Amino acid sequence: MTSITLTNADGLSVTLGNHAPFYIEKVTGLSEVAVQFETQKAPKQHGSTYFDSTLGEREITVEGTIITRNHLSELQERKRLLQQVVNPLRKQPIKLKYEHESSVREIMATVETTPIFPNDAGQHGLYYQKFMLILICHQPFWQDIYAESREMSYLMGGLQFGLRLPTTFAKRGFQRAAVNAGDVATPVEIEFKGAAVNPTVNNATTGQAIKVNRSLGPDDVLTIGTEFGKKYVRINGENAFHYLDLSSVFWQLEPGSNILSYASNNDSINTRVKVTWKNRFIGI
Structure with a gap:
């Protein structure tokens, strides 16, 4: 039907x-x-x-x-x-x-x-x-009617080196794979909740990053949109485009798997970052 x-x-x-x-x-x-x-x-x-x-x-x-x-x-x-x-x-x-x-x-x-x-x-x-x-x-482009989202989770691991002493360097960060099942690159909405200093969200697949030069409190919400012609940066709903680092690129998800991560000068494990998108298709 x-x-x-x-x-x-x-x-x-x-x-x-x-x-x-x-x-x-x-x-x-x-x-x-x-x-x-x-x-x-x-x-x-x-x-x-x-x-x-x-x-x-x-x-x-x-x-x-x-x-x-x-x-x-x-x-x-x-x-x-x-x-x-x-x-x-x-x-x-x-x-x-x-x-x-x-x-x-x-x-x-x-x-x-x-x-x-x-x-x-x-x-x-x-x-x-x-x-x-x-x-x-x-x-x-046609789109799925429902958006997909991924929340980056806390990672903690170690790097072992070939020394006689049991030396381990801790590695901490937030990382997640996101799969764009569409035909073309698609824009994302990033939601950053919790304490952070100069938060940066990276797409390691493209080598591009978005950085906001601003400290966020535990109750602050940073949102970023990367759609062409509709880009925005907001903190608690207010325009925050002027805090955007000049090296930032409003990246999109490439077709296939993308590795996303975020970094901050604040190591809080309570911070949560969610990336939301809709797959795009060139035809029915």
Whole structure:
């Protein structure tokens, strides 16, 4: 069974599927999305020099039929519901949840037009009305509907050296593996609770780190977001971007396994660091 649920910023939603009153007949844009090449061409150069590829915006169109069987007014009520949910003048974006068999993914979309209701012969009647929805996903990746998270745990071990004396150097730290099961790198939200001095959170897989030059008390909460265009650093909900160390990189989780760790000039074992993310996919 396939269904699409659209939920707007006001919480109003409508579900389209294989049953009345909103039947889905055709959906495009679920998997395909245009690729944009980043290249450079020098004078007299044959072809160009390739640097990178990025995905363009995803356009999803949904075609279907509203079918009612009871009162004549019911068809108009269903049309109104679609217009209320898919309203380009309301706060954007709209959440689109796609369900097919055991797969459930979601994506955020903006509305290109109001719902289209054709008036041609065969397109509408007393108890049915064809419709089309056109949605633009400026961020083209599908995501899992539930976020994953990992909390780094306290480690304590020792390094043995080849000396006659039983010399051991203690090793302490917080470390955890995090697996990005998606197709592309994905941003994270970092939550740092507890006492710390100049807390640093590292992604050893990429060699990148985020450091905040600030002391935190046992009741303080530091949160960091690394999503492109939505980066933030907050302490107890207040902006703390000015405490960010200039060497910091807002790293993301690379596809596959990532080794994460954190360090602090305060060795408190009560401090907890949680990293949260959603896997991202290039198609359904």
